[in-house]
Amino acid sequence: MNFKLESKDPGSKARTGTITTDHGDIKTPIFMPVGTAGSVKAVHQRELKEDIKAQIILGNTYHLYLRPGLDILEEAGGLHKFNGWDRPILTDSGGYQVYSLADTRKIKEEGVTFQSHIDGSRHMFSPEAVMDIQRTIGADIIMAFDECTPYPCEYDYAEKSMHMTHRWLKRCCEHFDKTEGKYGYSQTLFPIVQGSVYKDLRTQSAEAIASFERDGNAIGGLSVGEPAEMMYEMTDHVCNILPLDKPRYLMGVGTPANILECIALGIDMFDCVMPTRNARNGMLFTSEGIINIKNKKWDRDFSPIDPVLPGYVDNFYSKAYLRHLIMSKEILGAQIASIHNLSFYLWLVGEARTQIEAGTFSQWKNKMVSKVSQRL
Amino acid sequence: MNFKLESKDPGSKARTGTITTDHGDIKTPIFMPVGTAGSVKAVHQRELKEDIKAQIILGNTYHLYLRPGLDILEEAGGLHKFNGWDRPILTDSGGYQVYSLADTRKIKEEGVTFQSHIDGSRHMFSPEAVMDIQRTIGADIIMAFDECTPYPCEYDYAEKSMHMTHRWLKRCCEHFDKTEGKYGYSQTLFPIVQGSVYKDLRTQSAEAIASFERDGNAIGGLSVGEPAEMMYEMTDHVCNILPLDKPRYLMGVGTPANILECIALGIDMFDCVMPTRNARNGMLFTSEGIINIKNKKWDRDFSPIDPVLPGYVDNFYSKAYLRHLIMSKEILGAQIASIHNLSFYLWLVGEARTQIEAGTFSQWKNKMVSKVSQRL
Numbered sequence: 001m002n003f004k005l006e007s008k009d010p011g012s013k014a015r016t017g018t019i020t021t022d023h024g025d026i027k028t029p030i031f032m033p034v035g036t037a038g039s040v041k042a043v044h045q046r047e048l049k050e051d052i053k054a055q056i057i058l059g060n061t062y063h064l065y066l067r068p069g070l071d072i073l074e075e076a077g078g079l080h081k082f083n084g085w086d087r088p089i090l091t092d093s094g095g096y097q098v099y100s101l102a103d104t105r106k107i108k109e110e111g112v113t114f115q116s117h118i119d120g121s122r123h124m125f126s127p128e129a130v131m132d133i134q135r136t137i138g139a140d141i142i143m144a145f146d147e148c149t150p151y152p153c154e155y156d157y158a159e160k161s162m163h164m165t166h167r168w169l170k171r172c173c174e175h176f177d178k179t180e181g182k183y184g185y186s187q188t189l190f191p192i193v194q195g196s197v198y199k200d201l202r203t204q205s206a207e208a209i210a211s212f213e214r215d216g217n218a219i220g221g222l223s224v225g226e227p228a229e230m231m232y233e234m235t236d237h238v239c240n241i242l243p244l245d246k247p248r249y250l251m252g253v254g255t256p257a258n259i260l261e262c263i264a265l266g267i268d269m270f271d272c273v274m275p276t277r278n279a280r281n282g283m284l285f286t287s288e289g290i291i292n293i294k295n296k297k298w299d300r301d302f303s304p305i306d307p308v309l310p311g312y313v314d315n316f317y318s319k320a321y322l323r324h325l326i327m328s329k330e331i332l333g334a335q336i337a338s339i340h341n342l343s344f345y346l347w348l349v350g351e352a353r354t355q356i357e358a359g360t361f362s363q364w365k366n367k368m369v370s371k372v373s374q375r376l
Numbered sequence: 377m378n379f380k381l382e383s384k385d386p387g388s389k390a391r392t393g394t395i396t397t398d399h400g401d402i403k404t405p406i407f408m409p410v411g412t413a414g415s416v417k418a419v420h421q422r423e424l425k426e427d428i429k430a431q432i433i434l435g436n437t438y439h440l441y442l443r444p445g446l447d448i449l450e451e452a453g454g455l456h457k458f459n460g461w462d463r464p465i466l467t468d469s470g471g472y473q474v475y476s477l478a479d480t481r482k483i484k485e486e487g488v489t490f491q492s493h494i495d496g497s498r499h500m501f502s503p504e505a506v507m508d509i510q511r512t513i514g515a516d517i518i519m520a521f522d523e524c525t526p527y528p529c530e531y532d533y534a535e536k537s538m539h540m541t542h543r544w545l546k547r548c549c550e551h552f553d554k555t556e557g558k559y560g561y562s563q564t565l566f567p568i569v570q571g572s573v574y575k576d577l578r579t580q581s582a583e584a585i586a587s588f589e590r591d592g593n594a595i596g597g598l599s600v601g602e603p604a605e606m607m608y609e610m611t612d613h614v615c616n617i618l619p620l621d622k623p624r625y626l627m628g629v630g631t632p633a634n635i636l637e638c639i640a641l642g643i644d645m646f647d648c649v650m651p652t653r654n655a656r657n658g659m660l661f662t663s664e665g666i667i668n669i670k671n672k673k674w675d676r677d678f679s680p681i682d683p684v685l686p687g688y689v690d691n692f693y694s695k696a697y698l699r700h701l702i703m704s705k706e707i708l709g710a711q712i713a714s715i716h717n718l719s720f721y722l723w724l725v726g727e728a729r730t731q732i733e734a735g736t737f738s739q740w741k742n743k744m745v746s747k748v749s750q751r752l
Contacts, residue, residue: 037701037704037706038697038700038701039701039704039706039708039709040708041706041707041708042708042711043708044688044708045692046688046692067700068675068696068699068700068703072675072676072700075678076678076694076696082694082696082697082700084692084693084697300448300451302452312420312422316421316422318458320448320458321414321458321459321460324414324443324444324458325413325414325415327444328415328439328443330413330415331415331417331710331711332415332416332417332418332419332420333415334707335418335711336420
């Protein structure tokens with residue numbers, strides 16, 4: 001993997017670049033749709049490419065490890081071959097899901113034991129095991145195994161957890177570096193900065209993570225319930241420490257406004273379930289603001305969902321039809337809203353990139369943040 | 377609407393033809409995907425056209441009347457404009473759903489009173505009202521308001537019900553003929569033969585229905601639980617009475633084998649929720665037989681779902697991936713399986729048409745019936 005920094009915004013720390021992987025290039029800043037179980041929910045793979053224009057998607061180690069399981073993924077030739085997505089894939093480490101979904105989990109120095117939320121079977125995720133699992137899934141970008149602390153979190157717990165995350169990172173790197181990809185293309189490991197909302201811990205963690213000199217770095221433990229201002233403060237602080245010439249991935253963020261603000265702080269990569277999860281509940285993110293399509297005011301609005309977007313669903317379907325589908329719990333409603341929201345997210349980061357290249361990002365960002373945050 | 381009979385199979389009563397409507401031609405025999413609430417579940421409109429190659433779809437009067445409601449459909453310019461499907465649409469009369477879904481229904485000579493299954497609101501469907509409703513929905517083919525008797529059904533009830541259906545048909549025709557389409561294209565009314573599984577009632581009903589000399593005729597009250605042989609016997613009997621030069625629509629049928637057998641008896645049009653409903657539960661109809669994709673035997677089968685079919689999902693996705701999606705309750709699983717099953721149904725009636733034209737239908741049909749009925 002290679003990262004080329006291409007342009008910088010004069011009025012902020014926003015920048016553009018290109019990440020090169022064996023499965024193709026990623027133009028940053030970028031949003032990565034979440035495909036938890038090997039499918040971006042309610043979206044066909046060709047729609048991801050042709051309508052949404054996704055450049056990279058996420059897979060979830062915890063889910064894929066439990067189902068379909070590593071033997072099937074390996075026999076398929078990895079996740080790309082299994083689900084037919086031939087562009088880059090990033091897998092998270094599974095840690096976050098072990099903490100949030102699995103039963104009777106126990107965190108020890110060696111790793112985490114847990115029971116599957118599907119069938120109750122017992123498993124152990126260690127830093128080494130999680131590297132092997134992600135090697136087998138076959139992601140282009142692999143995440144270190146960390147502990148993502150909740151919010152709020154006591155200082156003492158955050159500090160101890162951070163140090164364990166750093167020790168786990170050392171084990172991840174050692175194990176990753178002595179193993180190889182299984183399918184003939186290269187894989188890259190991103191470490192994760194932790195430290196909750198404590199600035200001194202974030203300093204320590206960012207410095208520790210930077211010292212590993214991996215090809216990219218991630219910021220975890222944010223967007224877990226803390227106020228947005230606190231997230232921006234921590235992100236800004238960590239970006240000032242992480243190397244300029246490596247891509248920075250802010251995990252699990254966020255709303256369109258969050259993404260624009262964090263691009264301004266120097267973040268290059270984002271992922272979040274919000275555009276797809278909220279779509280299924282009828283919340284639409286558009287270039288004019290946020291729409292709750294269940295609201296009666298849309299029932300006779302036969303205009304396109306968002307006329308600015310060029311894709312199929314935004315040109316073909318009306319707000320009134322989408323409202324009817326969501327109200328009737330028709331699957332097609334979830335499909336249309338998911339494609340729309342992801343198209344909007346990808347359009348937004350693409351626009352941000354254009355504005356950064358033109359040197360006009362900061363003014364545009366301030367205007368857009370208030371526009372995309374308002375409820376229509 | 378116009379129907380041109382084009383060719384006849386020498387070994388059976390199968391025939392091909394073309395139905396011409398203001399929204400385009402329909403090549404028969406044809407299967408019509410069911411779009412209950414204005415959407416064929418889990419399928420985009422462009423997929424219906426480009427992948428499934430649907431020529432006509434169904435809408436459901438009961439569902440559309442309750443939601444989104446007639447005022448919204450009329451303001452949209454009819455269902456075609458509302459959902460973007462610009463090829464022919466057929467609406468059922470709503471009768472079947474009133475009997476099966478609605479609460480506290482009461483059938484009287486005047487019509488049926490019922491409560492909405494959505495919000496408990498009270499409504500009345502009469503033959504005249506149902507004509508007006510279907511005029512407003514804007515279907516190309518409109519169905520008469522009838523009573524669909526259950527199976528089993530006492531002779532006396534079946535006889536009385538059939539006579540009421542005939543009296544209702546007279547009212548439907550009178551009201552339909554003195555009203556006009558609302559959107560500038562013509563609409564056609566199909567009457568429905570009833571009579572349960574009683575041959576003498578079916579004779580009476582088919583003769584009565586034929587005497588109305590409408591542009592097409594339907595057979596109702598079958599595929600409601602009776603043995604397949606009984607359905608074939610009634611269908612055969614009724615087809616021998618209905619005029620040759622009008623299209624014949626067998627309502628709610630059926631499995632691939634049912635469809636092939638009934639094409640051989642002279643049926644031109646079919647609809648059924650089976651391909652989409654069963655798809656969502658992981659049952660696939662293929663050119664080699666029936667697959668329960670949840671069966672463990674498919675978990676490492678990386679071959680296409682059905683290599684005979686030319687569409688996207690059958691070339692892009694594997695059985696193993698589809699199995700994973702269905703097992704994980706991913707929406708994409710329902711999407712892929714629905715497109716596949718409908719593509720197969722449309723492929724099957726297309727093949728039947730080709731075989732009838734070539735004069736080879738009967739032998740092909742016998743071979744296919746056993747093939748498509750076997751469990752793989």
